Amino acid sequence: MGSIWHPDCFRCNNCNIPISDREFSMSGDKPYHKRCYKELFHPRCDVCKEFIPTNATGLIEYRAHPYWGQKYCPHHEIDSTPRCCSCERVESKDAQYISLDDGRKLCLECLDSVIMDTGDCQPLYHEIRDFYEGMNMKIDQQIPMLLVHRQALNEAMVGEKAGHHHMPETRGLCLSEEQTVNIIFRKPRIGAGNRITDMRTESQKLTRQCEVTAILVLYGLPRLLTGSILAHELMHAWLRLNGFRNLEPQVEEGICQVVAHMWLESEVMAGSSSSSAASSSSSSSSSKKGPKSEVEKKLGEFFLNQIAMDSSPVYGEGFRGGHASMVQFGLRRTLDHIKMTGTFPI
Template structure:
């Protein structure tokens, strides 16, 4: 439902001063710091560079020197570098030619790391600045970068490994770095609400997904396997309603919610928790009604049927499997326009309640004599009531100083509201948005009156 496919193209930070055209991909372009040891380790190369520089000065008519002082400074720096290199390997106060080398001589450049003047010895020239080797440090681990290659993000250098640890996404299922695709880019899937990132392969390798929150099962966590093939994460299991008796207090809560809206349900409609197979069979036996795909989790029945209901909750056995669940047949007889409300067992209280609030609205309209409505209007106003109930639960939790619900329950409630709000189906999604807009503009009672007389939402 609404999965996102994303291409990760690396850090959003801009590269410093436009010096590097850097992108994160399978074959990242790396930056190479130059050192006095690496770049000018050969004294003959330095002599040649000085000679060329001096000869260029004497060539007239070929080049225009824009800044003679800069040229002079560069020549001085080159000579100083040669003397510095010679000094490293020479006896104190002497060089190869027996000339005295001033130990206090400095090239006059300031280290970009410590802001101290660069003296004799090795140094790095990179990122448009000069550095002591020990001052050129990784922005992540703060250790000197001794490798020839390094990565950059914004104005900060990183060890290649540190950059990967900080910016290369890991899969939330297998905990490995998400691999690159054929184009050399990092491609992953992401849940639109939970922001769970995972490798595309996990959509096809039989990785379980929670039937409630829809998160993929991490390989270091074991979901509970229900008897009807569904999986339930451990957080959703904490508040899951597993049998019909356990659901009765919630059923009374929903009825009171409707009474608070001046919409009392006069008939005592049976509420049954069922397995997936029983719900699908009941759905096939129902002659009318629109069902949410790919899976229906609740049903308001108006036909006489025999339903297998969950009488005793299962226990969680070896391998996190639900075991020893007890069911019994329940004969439904038609005494009014509604024979029963069926809800999938094993869903958290908030999800079970929102489904029940939705199905209760179907029952209320049938018992109140509403005409046959178009699917988008009927399902849309039912989704509005489910959304209103979830919002009432959030407000109630805040009023009770958040003592009765866990942080995950609050997040789960927001997720179920998000599911209703972002549903892309023409019937449930567009129907909810049209119905919710009408209720916000005219109020619930005026909207219901308009639906009763016209069969449409007021605009």
């Protein structure tokens, strides 16, 4: 420090008590008790609320969510601390998540707009069909849309003869085969211990009336995520109904992600003059959306970011290739080129 102090004048800049310890900390030219300095400047874990420990080299080491910025101790990645199945945030000490009956966890912010049964999802499904009509991509066929349990979704995926590409965690499925599936027809309630109870399912036989038998979506996700999954799966249906055959997974999944992204963007930007030309021109005539809460808007921005930053070669690279083509040539010309060549225009 290069300064001389009276013992009573050498005081902690935080608590103003004289520093008598042999060791102390400095911030700029201001002295602190080591304990006061730690309270002020040492980061705390957003999950357990404890000080983030130093590693073997004495450096503070933590993990941070790339979007939410949630900082937490490294051991929370391996100690079974729950994450929200929708927004990926880690469950903190002061925020108890809801336990779904298939082992997934849902944070309270995502719970606020969650869709739990098939009946609840029908208005959203019709909004998305209207969105397609607003893009001059009307689907005349009445395709059943059903909310299902994760096990039912996985069983239906196994029953599909066509070898479609799927993400590691399947949340939606466009069926082309006749199957019997268990659907969720009555909304469960939240019981003791923040657990979902009283879920009612029923078996439904799906018969093939056209190229698409039904669209299945995983229950227990917030409205905007459910809607983006529906928009994605409905694009699979549109492609099949309009004669698009044997597309490479990167092309088919990529263009489906493009449409899901467009729908999400139209929702997040509803009522904003800064909405992109692509989303505003395609959805302005069919939008029935009201203003979003800041919480839901932030969730929507996160889901948009997930699509845009996906690192997978099929969904991520496929989206970026399809989005670049759509921006340059428009959606209709991009689709025409895909139908003729099986590739994105460049």
